[in-house]
Amino acid sequence: MMAWPGLAGPRQSHIKMTAIATKIDSPKVLIRSRSFESLRNWIGVLPFFLFILAFLILPSTNLFVGAFQDQQGHYTLANIMSILSDADVLRSYAISLKVSIITSVIGGVMGFFIAYAITIGKAPTWLRNILMSFSGLAANFGGVPLAFAFIATLGHTGFLTGILRNICFPAAGGTQSCPFDIYQAGFNLYSVTGLTLAYLYFQFPLMVLTMTPALEGLKNEWREASENLGGSAPQYWWNVALPILWPSILGSAILLFASGFGAYATAEALTGGSIYLVTIQIGDQIRGDVLGNQNEGYALALGMVVIMAFCIVIYSILQRQTVRWIKS
Amino acid sequence: MKTKNFGWWALSWCIIALLYFFVPLYGTLDFSLREEKGKLSFLAYQNVLSDPQFLNSFRYSATMGIITIVVSILIFLPTVYWIYLRLPQARPIVEIITILPFVIPVIVFVFGLIRTFSHPPLPLTDTPFTTDLLMTAGYVILSMPYMYRAIDIGMRSIDVRTLTEAAQSLGSNWLQILFNVIVPNLRIALLSGALICFATVIGELILGDFLVRPALGPYMVVVGRDQAYEPAAMAMLAWGLTWICLGLIQFFSRGGTSQQLSGR
Numbered sequence: 001m002m003a004w005p006g007l008a009g010p011r012q013s014h015i016k017m018t019a020i021a022t023k024i025d026s027p028k029v030l031i032r033s034r035s036f037e038s039l040r041n042w043i044g045v046l047p048f049f050l051f052i053l054a055f056l057i058l059p060s061t062n063l064f065v066g067a068f069q070d071q072q073g074h075y076t077l078a079n080i081m082s083i084l085s086d087a088d089v090l091r092s093y094a095i096s097l098k099v100s101i102i103t104s105v106i107g108g109v110m111g112f113f114i115a116y117a118i119t120i121g122k123a124p125t126w127l128r129n130i131l132m133s134f135s136g137l138a139a140n141f142g143g144v145p146l147a148f149a150f151i152a153t154l155g156h157t158g159f160l161t162g163i164l165r166n167i168c169f170p171a172a173g174g175t176q177s178c179p180f181d182i183y184q185a186g187f188n189l190y191s192v193t194g195l196t197l198a199y200l201y202f203q204f205p206l207m208v209l210t211m212t213p214a215l216e217g218l219k220n221e222w223r224e225a226s227e228n229l230g231g232s233a234p235q236y237w238w239n240v241a242l243p244i245l246w247p248s249i250l251g252s253a254i255l256l257f258a259s260g261f262g263a264y265a266t267a268e269a270l271t272g273g274s275i276y277l278v279t280i281q282i283g284d285q286i287r288g289d290v291l292g293n294q295n296e297g298y299a300l301a302l303g304m305v306v307i308m309a310f311c312i313v314i315y316s317i318l319q320r321q322t323v324r325w326i327k328s
Numbered sequence: 329m330k331t332k333n334f335g336w337w338a339l340s341w342c343i344i345a346l347l348y349f350f351v352p353l354y355g356t357l358d359f360s361l362r363e364e365k366g367k368l369s370f371l372a373y374q375n376v377l378s379d380p381q382f383l384n385s386f387r388y389s390a391t392m393g394i395i396t397i398v399v400s401i402l403i404f405l406p407t408v409y410w411i412y413l414r415l416p417q418a419r420p421i422v423e424i425i426t427i428l429p430f431v432i433p434v435i436v437f438v439f440g441l442i443r444t445f446s447h448p449p450l451p452l453t454d455t456p457f458t459t460d461l462l463m464t465a466g467y468v469i470l471s472m473p474y475m476y477r478a479i480d481i482g483m484r485s486i487d488v489r490t491l492t493e494a495a496q497s498l499g500s501n502w503l504q505i506l507f508n509v510i511v512p513n514l515r516i517a518l519l520s521g522a523l524i525c526f527a528t529v530i531g532e533l534i535l536g537d538f539l540v541r542p543a544l545g546p547y548m549v550v551v552g553r554d555q556a557y558e559p560a561a562m563a564m565l566a567w568g569l570t571w572i573c574l575g576l577i578q579f580f581s582r583g584g585t586s587q588q589l590s591g592r
């Protein structure tokens with residue numbers, strides 16, 4: 001481990017210096033009143049709050065207020081009602097939810113077992129290092145390049161498609177049977193299936209990254225205690241490990257859901273917008289007002305945030321209950 | 329208990345992970361080298377790297393990345409420093425704010441920016457320069473979770489109060505304390521934050537696309553529609569760039585990659 005290089009000097013000599021500092025500064029500090037001090041303290045973080053207010057809070061609330069206004073600026077619930085009865089909107093929400101739930105469940109299960117393999121499963125250190133490094137890379141490798149990588153691998157003329165196509169068996173009558181043309185078998189990269197495969201490329205590494213510390217936190221003593229009391233492996237997992245891991249697993253799954261639900265670039269680059277995710281629909285709305293009503297577009301965007309906020313509320317409730325359950 | 333050693337169950341999950349990582353990577357590499365029929369060549373890479381539009385958009389995104397890094401550090405470093413020194417009660421609320429970009433999908437955030445800043449009183453999207461200002465603000469917000477976390481983690485490991493008192497007693501003013509005392513102690517944290525920030529901006533599609541600026545993301549989408557082998561070459565280049573950024577972070581911090589989370 002490297003020490004913080006610049007730290008050794010000041011830290012060693014700080015005792016003497018604070019002694020001096022107290023002597024010099026204390027009369028001045030005592031004169032200032034407490035309320036003035038605390039007000040001045042808040043001024044120190046004012047630039048941050050102003051920036052956040054201008055470029056995060058204001059644009060977001062502006063959008064959400066727009067969702068409850070008609071084109072003349074009167075408050076109304078008509079936009080919400082209108083998109084809730086719009087078949088296209090409901091379909092796009094259904095596809096988005098389907099893709100993000102499927103990828104977070106599959107990615108979550110894969111990631112959990114891979115994290116298990118490199119921690120409790122005692123994978124050799126070199127393998128663990130490779131898998132952790134690649135998880136860090138793949139979790140950050142999203143967007144347009146990810147779509148390109150999957151087109152190059154599984155597209156019509158892709159690398160893996162070509163290899164699978166060239167695997168042939170001699171069939172009856174001297175002909176060759178090539179059963180692995182995945183496109184003839186119904187596979188299509190430019191579909192929800194393909195999008196799922198591409199999303200999994202960043203989803204399961206994200207799960208590996210978030211679950212590895214949690215699994216490392218499982219103490220050996222707990223397993224030994226369970227064994228000493230006659231518990232079997234499934235009993236240990238069901239009654240000891242899972243209740244402890246449950247908040248981490250759920251929290252990671254929600255993180256996965258969120259990154260799948262909000263993703264736009266991969267879908268746009270992979271399918272040119274032909275899979276109608278909510279994010280793609282919002283993109284079309286920004287470009288050319290496809291709903292024919294700007295305010296319905298804001299309602300469409302509000303729906304995404306409501307779903308995300310709902311997830312976080314559910315997560316915090318469940319987590320609190322789990323903690324309480326562990327305590328008792 | 330069964331799992332005393334590295335067993336077949338763990339081994340098979342490791343193999344699945346390795347295959348999922350390496351098959352698309354190798355497939356992309358192989359595909360990117362096949363632009364010339366019947367032999368392997370770097371033609372696709374040459375085409376990408378010699379395209380003036382690629383160079384322009386790369387330069388634009390790299391410049392925006394560096395500006396974003398500078399602005400984020402100027403905003404977040406004094407804020408985090410001040411919170412540690414004088415305002416610990418502000419920490420929970422600032423922490424919630426900094427993870428908001430994870431909760432609000434990027435497309436929704438950009439929608440909000442466009443609605444707010446495309447007409448009076450603040451018509452920022454009218455000229456390229458003011459649009460770039462808006463882009464920078466957007467990038468700073470999008471990379472905020474990483475930059476804030478990096479600085480926060482760095483600040484946690486140093487004794488802010490003692491360092492400040494020591495510097496004050498030697499007669500430093502606030503700027504001197506921040507730049508001569510705090511920054512040198514945080515350089516690794518700042519470097520990690522800066523690299524993730526850069527990687528985020530370089531790969532970002534939505535802001536550049538909808539604010540119609542010549543960033544790398546929109547350029548890549550256009551090339552992806554028209555060409556076959558060049559996109560694969562660009563995917564490899566993007567992979568290499570991510571690798572370099574994360575490799576540098578790991579090299580400097582000698583830590584795991586567990587602090588990074590995905591960002592799209």
